[in-house]
Amino acid sequence: MPKLLLGVQKKMIKELSVQIDTIGTEMEAIISSDREMARKFELLLSIKCIGNQAALHLMVFTEGFTKFKNSRQFASYCGVAPFPNQSGTSLKGRPRISQLANKKMKSLLDMCAKSSIRHNLEIREYYQRRVAMGKNKMSTINIIRNKLLSRVFAVIHRGTPYVNLYGHIT
Template sequence: MINNFLGIDISKDRFDVSLSFISNKGKRETRKRSFKNNDHGFQGLLSFLQKHNVEQVKACMEATGCYSEALAEFLHNTGHFVSVVNPACIRFYAKSKLIRQKNDQTDAEIIADYCQRQEPIRWASPSPELKKLKHLYRCSAALKDELTLVNNHLEKKERLPKEVANAWEDLAMNIKQKIERIKNSLRELLNKHKELLENFQLLLTIPGIGEESAVAILAEVPNIKAFKDARQLAAYAGAIPRNITSGTSVHAKPRLSKSGSRTLCKAMYFPAIVAKNHNPTIMTFCKRLKEKSKHNMAIVGAAMRKLLHIVFGVLRSKKAFDPDHIKNYRARSLAESLVL
């Protein structure tokens, strides 16, 4: 059992830590330090832990994308227990403790306390091919957003000076070429790795999921086995409803929680619309909601959540989409949960 806890508040250039450990005298003590967010700082953190005779620590940090990934992987590879949590968890935990100050050292101390009392799950480092897939997908998505902005400038290009129109057209052509290169790299990566390709092909059997959506799911869902059930996957994507009711007077309209991965939630929006009209399982589901006079956007949100349930079933069972198989899989999952 690990009795040493490390809270890490990380930013672009540096990270602050708060170490709660059992000293040689048998008493719990706290030490704080700040390090640069680079390889030299990582080694400095190891020296800091060794100085206080801490052989293994439970480290916890907020998920801050590229700022936290390198340190999380470094600590994981050096044998420490690492948790990477949703920043909202830390924010609401601090509010529950009535913390009034907000600075890096205080945040690190709160994260260390959260780590000790809430026992977040262990973070698993993704495989090199999954990391590459994620970077390629996000690069492609960002380039497509840029292309949309450039094309907006070209909608009335006849009203623009010739030099300006040519500049926008050249930029659009350049972005298109880069998107095509990324697409080719994605194809090569999928063809190189058997498991990735199998999961990709399985996802394509689901009506509503196209090639781009399948890549987005594989890139943004770290490991399907990390989710206990389909509800956890839907929550991870921020696709579960947030009901707001209190007493007899407060009855706000339910909305998507959006407290999960915004990238995955965004990637699932258009597939849900397609599935609502072409996926037999989701079509029947949405028809029942429409008969109950549900709002159109509420139906789309429900379709998104239902589609993620199907994705979970297909990837976990390693079987192509089949309406009857999905029903059997859900029944089996329910039975297993009742036994547990």
């Protein structure tokens, strides 16, 4: 019985993988057919640790960067913008992140942030510096998510690829 189930699951995985590849190819064709979308997609890919999947999702959820005016609005939509946690004037808690968020985009930004901690020297040093100061690791990762969103919106609004100025500092 387990061999039968394993065989069925392998076939399902294979079929789903084919369908995912087909959808990915169609999405790339749609982006390449529109010059403006292709330009924005290339701008997004110029940011270190923003890959194809994150760029595609950013394009979709921002509706080609027309739905949100700035990175702060989109951060709120994704659930990476902290909000004050208080009740009245006397009960104040730590700022919290809203649970009413786009979890898919939040998880993609989380993966981008963790990738940038590994592969981007500037972000890695920032992360290590904050953790050494005793700051919460998840709070620091959330700040990095916001940094990435700020870079994304800056690149799109400027219309020029991301330039890593940190690499030019001696």
